[in-house]
Amino acid sequence: MTQTLVFESAWDRTIAKIDRERIQNIFQDTSRSLHLSIQFTTLTIARNYKGELLVTVLIHNPTNDDLAFYEKEIYFTANGKTIAKHTFTHPSLLVKQKTSMPWTFIFPVGSFNDEDKIEDGVLAIV
Template identity: 45%
Template structure:
């Protein structure tokens, strides 16, 4: 059974409004039948430096712990890639059958297109296998 967990820093600082949004999103998530890592985008914004901040729920539906190690993510709106960046976040570990809120920060330089930054999705880019 999938459970929602907040990192200690999140648990202390998240507003009641955002906690409700996160809990509602978790409750309405339809998990894929296969063991996988799923990402649900919640909201996004540009900060004062021009970086794209995308707040998500990361769902680990597998039986193993998961962390972002050299993992390429894309922020996509209407099938258009807006930003792409490779993340390594050693301190961020998602335990098996657990969902955790997390904000991914795409550096300004990773933005390849401009948009309204609404209703986008995060995609995990699968490594392409070489055909040697």
Template identity: 45%
Template sequence: MQQLQFESAWDKTIANDDREHIIQVFNKNMDLYHQSQGISFTSLRYAKNHKDDLLVIAIVHNTTNEPFIFKDQMVSYTVNHELIGEYSFSISVDHLPPKTSMPWTFIYPKGTYSLEVNKLGVLKLED
């Protein structure tokens, strides 16, 4: 059964409203986790920071039976099937355990995304 886990820094700093939202989204989509095998994402929100970086907050799902090492993984971000950006990410936890979902913020530095984002898009792990 898929479990939701918060990385320790997130666990200490996340606002209660944000935590509840993540838990609700995770629980609402529980049936989908049984249907997929691999690494997938549920996008939650996007924003830009003071450096004009694009921040995409998502839940990362490892629905496999194996731990996943998220190191130097190319992740694309699309809106309406149009590529907005690609960037190589590493998640600071040792690995994403099997059957585990974890919220994470993907930061696309200014210059790594090409279009103005005006709606929530889709993250995808590239081969």
């Protein structure tokens, strides 16, 4: 079974064509070199009007098990340093086995250090 790219229903309805194509291209480039563990490919890093840290990634689940996000501790690291850490529960987020899916993780104010540079960060799951 090969890796498949899927979009959560809200993403599928609202994503701009240019963004969909960009994600599809990144998926094509990254899906060939996946290991047998959960991996994230960073797509964008931003702050919203509330000051929250938004990290949009491709979640790659090349395993034989579905991945549910219930009380999953997610780390955002840059240059070997933990920039942000937060426990996420998203009942609607289920990444099926052998599937990749784009998602935005929102780190609330207080879960990250405003002083740290975040441009080259990556996510990791515990």
